Amino acid sequence: EIVLTQSPGTLSLSPGERATxxxxxxxxxxxxxxxxQQKPGQAPRxxxxxxxxxxxxxxxxxxxxxxxxxxxxxxxxxEPEDFAVYYCQQHGSSVPLTFGGGTKVEIx
Amino acid sequence: EVQLVxxxxxxxxxxGSLRLSCAASGFTFSDHYMxxxxxxxxxxxxxxxxxxxKANSYTTEYAASVKGRFTISRDDSKNSLYLHxxxxxxEDTAVYYCASHGGPAAAGKVFDYWGQGTLVTVSx
Numbered sequence: 357e358i359v360l361t362q363s364p365g366t367l368s369l370s371p372g373e374r375a376t377x378x379x380x381x382x383x384x385x386x387x388x389x390x391x392x393q394q395k396p397g398q399a400p401r402x403x404x405x406x407x408x409x410x411x412x413x414x415x416x417x418x419x420x421x422x423x424x425x426x427x428x429x430x431x432x433x434x435e436p437e438d439f440a441v442y443y444c445q446q447h448g449s450s451v452p453l454t455f456g457g458g459t460k461v462e463i464x
Numbered sequence: 465e466v467q468l469v470x471x472x473x474x475x476x477x478x479x480g481s482l483r484l485s486c487a488a489s490g491f492t493f494s495d496h497y498m499x500x501x502x503x504x505x506x507x508x509x510x511x512x513x514x515x516x517x518k519a520n521s522y523t524t525e526y527a528a529s530v531k532g533r534f535t536i537s538r539d540d541s542k543n544s545l546y547l548h549x550x551x552x553x554x555e556d557t558a559v560y561y562c563a564s565h566g567g568p569a570a571a572g573k574v575f576d577y578w579g580q581g582t583l584v585t586v587s588x
Contacts, residue, residue, distance in 0.1 A: 357528075388573065390573070390574050390575075392509075392575075394509075399561055399563075399578035399579065399580060399581060400509065400575070401578075402574060402576055405570065405573075405574045411576070443508060443509055445509070447572065447573040447574070450525075451514075451525045451526075452511055452525075452527050452528070453572075454511065455508055455510065455511065457508045458508045458509075
């Protein structure tokens, strides 16, 4: 099973600041990496797929990069609605699909 | 508009059974892989398992933590997905989401569509 480790666990930032979230895989997943955003009481929403492709309707302040074992989600300028929990998920192996433990982006 | 609506959650004793349902609309259900993902209270996401589509022989796959206790099935004539849960443990307490992909290239890879979730509480 591929383990995904997200860091930091919590990121305390102010609106307008840049957020950099990390996801590290225990073995290579190539570019088979997805980022989700989840707000309290809601289901997750896809932000990025294929490590760097924005999903439909996702603002361009969200960007993803990386391949192999190290991935980054960057939010260039935080908007009030961006404060949420972010998860990475890999589908590089067949099964099981696995998720990272999440990074909470909170208002400083 | 794509909709996934889960139902069937509730309180069940350890060792008990429960069946969750997911009603789908707004897309061609029979073409899609369908997944179950759960989230324990205050915790992260955990993939539970999936059923592939008819073209892939309705193959099912499970996480190790539920294999042998949970069974996923589907009824394409009713656009419905099911999760049959047996021998429930306290650690199965979670919100259970059904989910699916958007385009065919994302089958089994990216979860574009999610339901609102249904809470299962396993407690005596």
